[in-house]
Amino acid sequence: MRRPAAVLFDMDGTLIDSEKVWDVSLADLAAGLGGVLSPETRAVMIGSNMDRTMVLMFDDLGLPHDRLAMEEGGRFLTKRTEELFREGLPWRPGAADLLAAVKEAGVPTALVTSTERALTEVALDTIGRDFFDVTICGDEVDGRNKPLPEPYLKAARLLGVDPADCVAIEDSPTGSASAAAAGCTVLVVPCDVEVPIGPGMVHRESLVGVDVPALGALLDR
Template sequence: MSPVEPPRGAPLELPAAVLWDMDGTLVDTEPHWIAAETALLGRYGVPWTHEQALGLVGSALPDSGRVLAGHVRESAGVVLDPAAVVAELLDAVIERVGAAVVWRPGALELLRALGAAGVPCALVTMSYRNLADAVARLVPGAFAVVVAGDEVARGKPAPDPYLRAAELLGVDVTRCVVVEDSPTGVASGEAAGARVLAVPHLVPIPAAPGRNRVASLTEVDPAALGALAAGELLDTV
C-alpha cells in the first residue's frame, strides 16, 4: 500500500520529533517475550496461555515480573524474585534478537526517511537498557536518545517515558508524534500530550476521539506525520 497522503491543505511542516516504541512497533520482539515467558513458567509446570501473554504486552517489566512471579506462586507454590524473572526474560530475548531480528513492515523505511528529513527520533521502550541498546545498534545514528524502562520512575502507561524523551531532545512533546502498537503505550503517549500514531499488532487498539490508527507503517511518511503533529486525523484500521 502506498503512503497515505496528508489531507489537501494540510501544513507541510514536520513533527518536532518522532518517539518510537520498540517491541512490536519497530521490531517484532513480542513473540520472543512470549516464548521466554512460556519457557520460564514451564520449568515449574505452570501453563501460560497466549491470551495471558497478550495481557502483558506494553507493560513495564517490573509489573510483568510481579505478574509472572505471582502466577508461579499461586499455581505451583514456588516463590520467585520478580527482578530475577525480569533478568532471565531479558537474557532470553537479547539472545533471540542477536540471532534474528524481524523489523515491523515499513518501520526501517520510515525511520530512514525521517533521518533524511532531519526529524530527530527517540527510542522509548519498557525494555531495559541492555536490550534497547542491542536494537539501537542495528540502526546506527537513527536515534538521538534512548529512554529505557529501567531509567524511569514510572513506566507506561504513565506519561513519564515520553515526557523524558522530549525533554532529552529539547522539544515540545505536544509537537511530537509517538508511534505505538499497544493500548498501554498509546495511553502513555496520550497522557504525555503527544500526538499518537497507533499501529495495532498483537493487541487491538480501539478507536477513540482524536486517535490516529493505521494498519501498517507502510501507509505513512514524514509528511503524513507532520500533518498528524499539526492536528490532522488519520484512521485506516
C-alpha cells in the first residue's frame, strides 16, 4: 500500500469547527452595515477568502463595491473573528487524532487555508504549529485563492512533492474543488454544507478512525 507523499489539511470546518465562529462575526458585520446576511450567501462563503467574502457580503446586502468600505469591513471581520478565536476553538471529530497519527508516521504535512495569516496564527495556538511542515494562508497566494488550485500547488512545491501523490482533506465545495484541480486525492468530510463529489474525491462522514494506512488506501483507489 502506498503512503501519501504528504497530507494537506484545510483548517476551518475540517480541523476545527470554526464556521460557527464565522457565523457570529459575519452576522455582526452585516448588522453593522445595516442588514442581515442571507443563509444562502453565508453558505457560499464557506471556504472563501476575505476579498471574495466581502464581495459576497456587499452584494447580498445590496451595497455598492466601495473599496474603502469593503476594506474597513474586512478589518472589522478579522478583528471580531480573532476575538472569538481567542475564546477557544472546538476540534472536529477525529481531527486531533489524525494529526497526531500523521506526525508520528513522519509523513510531511501542510495547512492550506483561505483564512488570512493573522487569524491562522491565532488558530494555531489551539491546533498546534508543530503538526505542520508548511502553512499556506489565503493572503499568501497572490489572489489565486480556492477554488483555484494554487494554494495546494504551492503547498506541494514547498514540500517538494507531487500533488498526485498527496491526500488533501477538505470540508467545503470551494476547498475540495481547489485540491482536486491541483491533482490531489481529496478526502471530503463535509461540515456545514453538502459537497458534490467529483473526480478524485472520496466522501466520509467524519475523520474518526482515519489513519495513515487509510489515507494511503485512497491513493490506490
